[in-house]
Structures are given as structure tokens and as C-alpha cells.
Amino acid sequence: MIEIPSDLHPDVVSLAFLLGTWEGAGVHDFPGSEKCNFGQEIVFRHDGRPFLEFRSRTWVLNAEGDKVRPLENEHGFWRVTTNQRGTSGEREVELSLVRDDGTVEIWYGKLADGKPQIELATDAVARVEGSAPYSGGKRLYGFVEEQLLWVGEKQAPEVPLRPYMSAQLKKVLNPAQLVKDVNDLPDDGIAFFR
Template sequence: MGASGDDAIQAAEKRAESTAARNLPQFDDMPVPGDTANLREGANLNDACLALLPLVGVWRGEGEVDYPTIEGPRRFGMQLTIAHDGRPFLIHEARSWLLDEDGKVIRPAARESGFWRPQDDDTVELMLAHNTGIIELFYGATRGQASWELGTDAVVRSASAKDVTASQRLYGLVNNGDLGYVEERAMMGQELQPHTSALLRRVVG
């Protein structure tokens, strides 16, 4: 059973003591509104994005990657930035780095960028481009008030990319306000199965 509403509000206020005053670096000379990952600053969140409001922020934490075609499981660090500029979409940028058993950084790892695009029928499009030569188009929906489940409708690969054929993702806020993320992938001749998972804490917003 989750925490009560009052407990959740108190926990959010406690977290905000260290995150509420932080935002993305800004250029003062931009002729258009800058991106913001802090709902207290910048442009107002577009009404079309209200179902995605809890995602807005910068999140950082650790996770695990594993798959039959790699030597694993392996630990990784991750930062996920979800921001907006007042228009009816969210900006998505994620970067990760491999960690050794002691938590020290080995090297940079996967990066992805794209957009969350809420639709009039309450579905959500998530378009992502990866540094590995893969472009994915996900469709999904909000589950409850604080989780989002999406699956690929299309996967496009460059000639040098791995043979990825499908992905499914689930993002969700857990009881303490952290953001959980899990992904399943079908690639390299394998069926759809768990690939990565991470637990991220809010550091901005």
C-alpha cells in the first residue's frame, strides 16, 4: 500500500528543498522561450502535456543492463532530462555511463534524444533517436496518474546499427517520488525480453 496523500505531499516538499531552485542552463539572448525542466520557471506547461506533468525534470540514478547477447548484467549510471518550451510536446534527452563493481565510471554509454507528443485521444507518441543508429517510434498511454507504458510501432536502423526489431518501455513514479524505468527489447534474433532497468531520483524541478 502506498503512502497517504499527505505523506506524499510532505515528501515532495522535502525533496524540493534541494531541487526547486535548479533548472537547465539558460542563454539570456535566445529570441524564443528556452527549455525548462522546472515547472516553477519559464513558459507555462501546455495543457496538452498535463498528463505528462510528473515526468518534467532532470532525473539521475543507476540501473542494470542485461541481455543474452552481451556479457552481463552490467551496472550503469543514467541522467534523464524531460523539459518543455510551452508548446504541446516534451523534450527528452537521456545519457548513460557504464559503472564497475565499485560504482566508478568506466566509459560513456548509450545516448538518446527525442520528443513526447501527447495526442487528442489521450495516447502518447514518443520519438527517439539513438547514437547507435536506431530511430524508434513508440505509442502508448498514461496508466493511472503516474505511469506511462509504450511500445514501438516502427523501428528504423542504419546499416551499421544492431538488429533491433521491437521495444517496450514503462516509466513510473514510485512511492518516494523516484522515477522507475524498465525496457524490453527484441534484437539480434532474440524475442522481446528485459534489457534495461533503472531507478532515478529528481535532481531538478
């Protein structure tokens, strides 16, 4: 079930399915870098303004599923706006993103009709001198059976666009909400079981 917080800005209600903390694992595979399984934590939050804040941390996992070392971190802001670049006047998703390797990206995409799914593609990429070669990508995020699934494609000057990361994430329960839910139970606690 998708909950829409009462203080969520109306411009980002269509992104409400992303809100929360998500954890899970995935696979990373791109030429020139280590092929590995990774763990991931993604946090989508809002503060009442017309965007969602996004943080993603990934780390390499060993065969036992233990954290070995950081893989990559991202921080960004998701917005829903009217398409100003074309003449259609459609609503589109914008993502401004910075990675820990010194890459800055601007992404644009669309929400799928009638389902919680977003497809994005890079519009601009800037890199510091020491970052890995990278020239663009695509991403697909979807809320499927109470899970957040995503797949990323990447291209570099010597590598055509190809899948490089994907993950399956589950929402982490918020202890503050659990306490609130317990406090909303009848005083005797027995009514819950009737």
C-alpha cells in the same frame, strides 16, 4: 509532489510528473551485449510548445560505482495526442526517439488511469547499417514514492522480447529553484523556524 509549471502547454500536463533532471542507476542485460550496472541521467524539459524534450545518457559503472565509459544516449520528443490510428478517440502518448547507434524509433502508449505511469511500445524502427540488430521494444515509466522508475524490453531478430534495462532515478534539485526558495523566506530568516 508533482508540480505543474504555469507555462507548461495544456496538451502535456499529464506528463508533468516526468519534468526535471533525474539521476540514478540500473542494470543492463541483453544477449550479445555486455551485462553491466549503469548510471543514468534523464532530462525532461519543455519550452511552452506541446511536447516534452527528452535526453538520456547512460554509462557503464564499475564495481565501485565509478563511470567507466558511455553505454548509450537517446534524444526524443514526447507528445500527448488523440489516437488517430484507431476509432476510440483516446488520448495516447507518442515518443519519437533517436539513439546514438543510428536507431530511430516511433513509440505509442497510454497513461495509466489515475496514476503517473506510462506504458509504451514501438510502432516503427529504422536502423543504419552498422547498428545492432533490433526489431522493437516496450517500456514502462512510473513515478513511485518521488522516484522515476523504468524498465525496457527489447527484441531482435534472434532474441524474443525480453527485459534488458531498468533503472531507479531520483530528481536532482535545481539550484535556481533553491535560490528562489531562499529569496522567498522572511528577511530575518527566524520566522522559518517558528
